[in-house]
Each structure stands twice: as structure tokens, then as C-alpha cells.
Amino acid sequence: MVGHQECTMEEDSRDNRALQLWRKTLTAPAPFADETNCQCQAPHEKLTIAQARLGTPVDRPVRVYADGIFDLFHSGHARALMQAKTLFPNSYLLVGVCSDDLTHKFKGFTVMNEAERYEALRHCRYVDEVIRNAPWTLTPEFLEKHKIDFVAHDDIPYSSAGSDDVYKHIKEAGEAFPCRTEGISTSDIITRIVRDYDVYARRNLQRGYTAKELNVSFINEKRYRFQNQVDKMKEKVKNVEERSKEFVNRWEEKSREFIGNFLELFGPDGAWKQMFQERSSRMLQALSPKQSPVSSPTRSRSPSRSPSPTFSWLPLKTSPPSSPKAASASISSMSEGDEDEK
Numbered sequence: 001m002v003g004h005q006e007c008t009m010e011e012d013s014r015d016n017r018a019l020q021l022w023r024k025t026l027t028a029p030a031p032f033a034d035e036t037n038c039q040c041q042a043p044h045e046k047l048t049i050a051q052a053r054l055g056t057p058v059d060r061p062v063r064v065y066a067d068g069i070f071d072l073f074h075s076g077h078a079r080a081l082m083q084a085k086t087l088f089p090n091s092y093l094l095v096g097v098c099s100d101d102l103t104h105k106f107k108g109f110t111v112m113n114e115a116e117r118y119e120a121l122r123h124c125r126y127v128d129e130v131i132r133n134a135p136w137t138l139t140p141e142f143l144e145k146h147k148i149d150f151v152a153h154d155d156i157p158y159s160s161a162g163s164d165d166v167y168k169h170i171k172e173a174g175e176a177f178p179c180r181t182e183g184i185s186t187s188d189i190i191t192r193i194v195r196d197y198d199v200y201a202r203r204n205l206q207r208g209y210t211a212k213e214l215n216v217s218f219i220n221e222k223r224y225r226f227q228n229q230v231d232k233m234k235e236k237v238k239n240v241e242e243r244s245k246e247f248v249n250r251w252e253e254k255s256r257e258f259i260g261n262f263l264e265l266f267g268p269d270g271a272w273k274q275m276f277q278e279r280s281s282r283m284l285q286a287l288s289p290k291q292s293p294v295s296s297p298t299r300s301r302s303p304s305r306s307p308s309p310t311f312s313w314l315p316l317k318t319s320p321p322s323s324p325k326a327a328s329a330s331i332s333s334m335s336e337g338d339e340d341e342k
Contacts, residue, residue: 029122033094033131033146047149049174052088062088065148066179067096067134069103069186071110073120076184083179084152085126094146095127096134106136106160111190137166143175152179202228 052062066084070077085093100114112120114132121130135142138151155178157165170176193200201214202224211221 029119030095030124030127030130032118032122033129046175049150052149061090061092063094063147063149064088064091064152064177065094065096065138065143065146065150066152067098067131067138069098069107069110070095070117070121071103071112072186072189073112073117073124074184074186074189078124078126079183080152080179081124081126084177087150087152087177087179092128093126094129094131094148095121095124096131097121098136099133102133102136136160137163138170149175151176154178154180156180198224 047062064084064087066081068077081093081095085091097114097117100110103110103114110117118130118132121127131146142148143151151167151170153167153170153176155171155176158167160166165171167176201216201220204214205211205216205221205224206228211218216224
């Protein structure tokens, strides 16, 4: 009973250490192997592939190793490490990074130095531990020192250091797993920089870098600066053209709107014409109203009543009498006319 309790306590403490390490990798950079002195304290017995695929072992996770140069760390590197991390249900990923001396000797010059490449790996979410100054060829002593169960690497033969494939012995032992994603690579990025060298040199000169820092000759420096000035002038002309086009477009819209409103108001069938016609007709009616009909139906006259007098709209103009005799004559003629009517 006591032995069972002690075993349970040991398992709980191991689980707590694993949980603390997992949380630490999510909130802090991955530790270096030489600083941790290898976190796995249990006796190391290499697992078979069948055992690793069953799940988490009782005493420890599956320890997977991946190595490389990792120059200009990019998404292709991160996806390859993600594949290595997810090979088994519970994996502890160790990543080895080769030093500058080994890399320059067997592969070539790097853009980033080894300290920068170490730090780039430490901040990848899939990495649990970084091994600095990793060997170019894996030895049994190295695998035993870091208690590595399996190695994740490209299945394409990697010829280097006088060997057709430096991972051949690992593959033959059944301890290697293919891990690679197609897409971007460090060589692709360097090819872009070399292809567009002038563009990046001009950009860095414009940002304040000196010609000496860029290893640019005096003539090329003047040429790049002149091209930068030309590009600035082109950009200004382009901005002016865009603004003028915008102004012309706005003017066309406003002019079309103005013309439409003008035609709607003053056009052949516009509102102004209709209003003018209505007002003119009202003025004509006010100046010359309609007259009574000339011929009206006759009514029978009664003998007791005299016919209704007729009036004209406009008064007749009579010339004044030239003499008193003429006036008396006109009065007498009017009286005679009245008598005749009666």
C-alpha cells in the first residue's frame, strides 16, 4: 500500500513538472539544453515506433530530435517543426542548430549568425528545447546524451561532408521520420534578394544606410540616389494626375447635375414654361375678360313693361358742342327720339 502511494506521488510529481514545462514554453522562450542539463530524469529506454504511437509512455513523452541551419527562419521551417512535434500523441521536441563554423565549412555563408538563429528557434511555439552547436553528423553518443528516441528530417538524401546521405545510418536503424513541407525555402528568399538587389539597395540608402554599410561603390550610390529622386518626381506627377482626374470627374458630375436641373426648369417642357404660360393666361383673362354673347334668345315683351335698356362696356365719346345753338339742337333731337320710342 505504501509502495503504491509512493508510486502515485512520483507520477503526480512528474505530471506536474511536465505541466509546468509545457506552460513555460507557451509563455517564455524554449530553454537551451546545456542550461537545463536534460529535463528527462527517468531511465532512458528507447521506444519502438509501435510503443510511441500508442500514446504517452508512463514515465515520459517521446523525445523527437530535428536539426538544421535555420537561416532566415521562415514559415517553411515552422511547418517542418510542427510536423516533427505532432509525429506522436505526446512529443518533446529538441531542435539542434549548427554553429557558424560548421555551417560555413560544410554548406556556406549564412545571412544570420548563430546567436540570431538560436534565438529564432527559441521563439517557435513547437520547440521545447534548443541544442546549440549541434553536430553535423549524428552519433550514437549524441543520441544517448540527449536521450533521443527518433529523428525527424527530410527523407531526401542529404549529401554533405563526403557522404551521400549523412542521415543514412539513422534511417537504416528505423529511427528517422520524414518531415518536410513544400513551398518557401531560405534559398528562395536569398534568390529574391539577389534578383532585386538594386531595389533593396536603393531602399536602404533612402532609409539612412551608408554606401559603405551596403558595400556599394561611389558611382552606384550616385546612380541609386538619382533613381530615388526620379521615382519621387514620378510619384508626385502621379499624385497630381490622380488629383486632376478626381477634380475632372467631380466637375463632370456637378456639370451634368447642373445641366439636368437647368433643363428641368427652363427646357421646352420645363416647369418655368408651364408657370409662365399659366401666369400669361391669367393676365390675358384679367385684361380682356370674356364678353356677353351677341345674340341672346328673345323674350316676349309685355305691353305693360318697357324693354330693358342695353348698355355697352365702353362709354361712347361725344364731342362737346361747338356752340350753344348746336347744344340746344342736340338736346331737341334727343327729346324727339324719346318721344318716338314712347
